[in-house]
Amino acid sequence: MHIVKVNLGLRSYPVLIGSNEVDRLTRQIDRAARTNRLFVFFDANLYALHGDLIKRHLRRSTRNIVEMVIPGGEKSKSATVLNQVYDHLLHEKISRDDFILACGGGVLSDLIGYAAATILRGVRWGVVPTTLLGMVDAAVGGKTGINHRLGKNLVGAFWQPAFVYCDTYFLHTLPSRQMVAGLGEVAKYAALDGGLILDRLRRFVDKNDLYDDRLLRSLIIPSVRYKAGIVAQDERESGRRILLNLGHTFAHAIENAAGYGRLLHGEAVILGLLAAVELSSLIAWRCIRPLASYRSLLEKLITWLPQVRLESRNVLNAMALDKKRSGLKQRFLILKAAGEPIIADNISIRLTRLAVDNMLEYYRVHGGTNAPYSGR
């Protein structure tokens, strides 16, 4: 079991990363919980596959488990479901000393983390992320929240968990499409880090096996370490944490232009990263060579994506709308080389359009040509 610490003074916490070591979870709960009662929330798909196993381990510490199962999927990150969670917790008379555990993907950790942040003005919580995206990104860093009809993640709070417990065992039942989406966020860290994560991701992609525990750990550990380092420096996204948005201005617009739900967020991130690489190369020709190897990695990942129809015009309109809403100028995070992100201001629409067109052209020709959807 590997442990990465998120250093935030009194709010520091460990992220545990292992394979098939679910018994360790019991020890974490023992350390973190102050009462004999545990409020556990499960993603419904996870519950059907692993609910009994998780509960069996939790019962080892003879806790009184109060459980609730939440339907899987983005729709659950809503005020309606949040209210159901509040009703459940209040009906069961939760106290400030109780502990809340969220088991599931990013949807569950965002929703339940926000419920934990707000119920009784804050109850301690822990996370068992069970998707790759949850392990490398959503469960780490304390950003919690729900969606609003005017946009994603518009209501939320920073509320750090007491621990995060990642076990690659759970990933064996995750559909391959979700695995590839998780690789999107790993590819983001690979671009920002430029060293170890990039090498490991390249090796992972070359191996062509999405479910190898050892290789998965070799990606999850440095990704979590990278994110934990950034969060420790800038918990509330007032500076360096903005780096974690690399490729995301494009990605949000791509998700929107595809029609919400047609591309997974992590899939759109892979396309967004290629657009960011294109833009970097258009702004500065000298970036082309240093980015060549990273670009070829993204291109391989794109062959694993499903084909979804995307119009350049719609992506650009969605980007313009997003910028207008957030009041941001045409400012992008680009790459001088892998490991050297920089902020570029006043990028012209012409260059942005070219970057999107080039990315879409690659995706149209190669997207889905090598999708690893082998029955999972």
Ligand SMILES: NC(=O)c1ccc[n+]([C@@H]2O[C@H](COP(=O)([O-])OP(=O)(O)OC[C@H]3O[C@@H](n4cnc5c(N)ncnc54)[C@H](O)[C@@H]3O)[C@@H](O)[C@H]2O)c1
């Ligand atoms: N808070 C943050 O910092 C942060 C960062 C990135 C993303 N997010 C949020 O994360 C969410 C996306 O998370 P996600 O990609 O994990 O999606 P998700 O939570 O919707 O999970 C994806 C699917 O996998 C299923 N599932 C979960 N675990 C499983 C398992 N072990 N086996 C089989 N199926 C399983 C779920 O039921 C769901 O259908 C988005 O809402 C996004 O906004 C948050």
